[in-house]
Amino acid sequence: MSVTGIRSSLLKQYLERTIPAEFVDRFSPATIAFAAGLDVVTQTSPAVAESILAELADQRQNVKLIAGENFASPAVLLAAANWLNDKSAEGVPGKRLYAGCQNVDDIEEYAVSRAKKLFAADHAYIQPHSGLDANLVAFWAILAHRVQNPAVLGAGGRNVDELSAAEWRKLRTELGNQRLLSMSLEAGGHLSHGVRSNITGKLFDTHAYGVGPSGTVDYTDLARMAREVRPLILLAGYSAYPRLLDFRILRQIADEVGATLMVDMAHFAGLVAGGALSGDHDPVRYADIVTTTTHKTLRGPRGGMVLCRSEFADAVDRGCPLVISAPIPQMMAAKAVALDEASTPEFRDYAHGVVANARRLAETLVARGVPVLTGGTDNHLVLVDVRPFGLTGRQAESALRSARLTCNRNTIPSDSHGRWYTSGLRFGTAALTTLGMGGDEMTEIGELIYLVLRDTAAVPGSSSRFYLDPAVGQSVSRRALALLERFPLYPGLDL
Ligand SMILES: *Cc1c(COP(=O)(O)O)cnc(C)c1O
Numbered sequence: 001m002s003v004t005g006i007r008s009s010l011l012k013q014y015l016e017r018t019i020p021a022e023f024v025d026r027f028s029p030a031t032i033a034f035a036a037g038l039d040v041v042t043q044t045s046p047a048v049a050e051s052i053l054a055e056l057a058d059q060r061q062n063v064k065l066i067a068g069e070n071f072a073s074p075a076v077l078l079a080a081a082n083w084l085n086d087k088s089a090e091g092v093p094g095k096r097l098y099a100g101c102q103n104v105d106d107i108e109e110y111a112v113s114r115a116k117k118l119f120a121a122d123h124a125y126i127q128p129h130s131g132l133d134a135n136l137v138a139f140w141a142i143l144a145h146r147v148q149n150p151a152v153l154g155a156g157g158r159n160v161d162e163l164s165a166a167e168w169r170k171l172r173t174e175l176g177n178q179r180l181l182s183m184s185l186e187a188g189g190h191l192s193h194g195v196r197s198n199i200t201g202k203l204f205d206t207h208a209y210g211v212g213p214s215g216t217v218d219y220t221d222l223a224r225m226a227r228e229v230r231p232l233i234l235l236a237g238y239s240a241y242p243r244l245l246d247f248r249i250l251r252q253i254a255d256e257v258g259a260t261l262m263v264d265m266a267h268f269a270g271l272v273a274g275g276a277l278s279g280d281h282d283p284v285r286y287a288d289i290v291t292t293t294t295h296k297t298l299r300g301p302r303g304g305m306v307l308c309r310s311e312f313a314d315a316v317d318r319g320c321p322l323v324i325s326a327p328i329p330q331m332m333a334a335k336a337v338a339l340d341e342a343s344t345p346e347f348r349d350y351a352h353g354v355v356a357n358a359r360r361l362a363e364t365l366v367a368r369g370v371p372v373l374t375g376g377t378d379n380h381l382v383l384v385d386v387r388p389f390g391l392t393g394r395q396a397e398s399a400l401r402s403a404r405l406t407c408n409r410n411t412i413p414s415d416s417h418g419r420w421y422t423s424g425l426r427f428g429t430a431a432l433t434t435l436g437m438g439g440d441e442m443t444e445i446g447e448l449i450y451l452v453l454r455d456t457a458a459v460p461g462s463s464s465r466f467y468l469d470p471a472v473g474q475s476v477s478r479r480a481l482a483l484l485e486r487f488p489l490y491p492g493l494d495l
Pocket residue numbers: 068129130131132133189190192237238239264265266267293303304
């Protein structure tokens with residue numbers, strides 16, 4: 001096998017030596033890698049290997065409309081499956097607690113530089129293991145920078161360990177009583193934005209903003225609320241909001257009330273990376289701190305990342321040991337690969353395709369009379385109210401899945417079925433766009449969704465059981481399979 005642009009003779013020798021040409025002629029490198037990997041796992045744990053393989057089949061045989069899921073490339077997956085696992089690397093590049101971190105340093109520095117360039121950010125921190133971790137790092141960086149450091153300085157100390165027991169007690173009370181203003185879960189916000197059942201809800205005095213009657217954020221209302229609450233942090237970002245956010249206006253509101261502007265772009269980072277969200281819709285231009293997952297529209301490994309202005313860089317880099325006890329080197333490697341992929345012209349096309357596909361899906365549903373929240377979408381998300389079909393979100397989700405359409409139920413503003421059953425469905429186009437699907441396929445899928453909703457009935461008295469006309473279920477399932485056959489997952493992967 002030969003690849004151009006390889007920097008080290010180590011990798012060159014490896015590529016020339018290890019995979020015989022006759023294999024490369026017959027199978028793609030990904031096929032060889034995953035087949036060999038599964039063989040190796042099978043020797044120890046056949047049951048696990050079987051489930052791994054079964055998951056591939058499942059993802060190939062169902063239409064993935066879950067908005068926060070995607071299909072990572074073989075390069076991303078393989079960068080995360082190796083002996084980098086076995087290196088401890090507490091700290092940041094050049095400042096580690098353990099010897100022998102040169103290669104991890106190289107990987108982390110590379111990923112950080114890629115992230116900074118891709119998002120035009122002053123600083124990047126790529127260690128968070130998840131979106132929640134990234135948010136915890138960001139929250140604590142803000143608390144450290146704005147509350148803790150001034151208090152420590154005021155007490156004449158250099159760090160928290162030098163405070164007296166009484167000073168520390170007072171500071172802890174202060175840290176635990178800061179105000180956070182964030183979007184409510186029902187309006188599309190996330191659990192980690194101060195919901196009581198999550199650690200973030202126990203950490204902050206949370207105040208939530210919702211959406212107006214049209215389903216969109218009313219900035220005048222939000223500004224009024226910000227003046228009342230005077231939060232330490234104004235947080236924007238969502239998991240289920242189908243419209244654009246104007247980060248320039250959010251910046252003005254934050255400035256007016258002295259809040260730090262934090263944006264959680266977990267869901268739409270890929271759209272920002274690919275330029276589908278830009279200008280006033282690019283949070284990195286306006287926010288002090290931006291957090292994200294790396295596995296949703298960004299199409300990388302499961303993980304998180306923080307971008308910030310220089311002012312917060314030191315505090316953010318203390319994420320380990322503050323929140324993260326140690327980075328996961330193989331996941332940082334996979335993030336670096338994903339960031340390389342997201343820096344290509346193909347990814348720009350991808351990001352724009354995701355948005356165009358969502359729009360088409362929404363239009364198809366609207367044309368069929370399915371109530372699409374806000375009447376459409378500006379991003380990768382389409383939200384639907386299923387109550388007119390006499391269903392809960394849970395029933396609709398299960399009915400669709402039984403016909404090979406995988407999506408998730410979701411709370412919607414003014415939900416009448418609670419957070420478990422819900423009244424809504426959330427669809428996303430990130431994964432299907434990765435498969436190469438376009439407008440015609442979105443029309444077909446919109447049609448299939450409509451047919452299932454139309455012909456599903458709730459079992460009386462139940463919020464979860466449903467009856468889907470079997471003929472319709474079978475027909476939709478067949479059409480879904482036909483679609484998936486034309487857009488195979490990992491076409492070069494012969495498994
Ligand atoms: C998915 C999501 C998260 C959480 O990410 P995890 O990696 O699952 O912890 C945080 N914030 C938002 C807005 C999300 O959509």
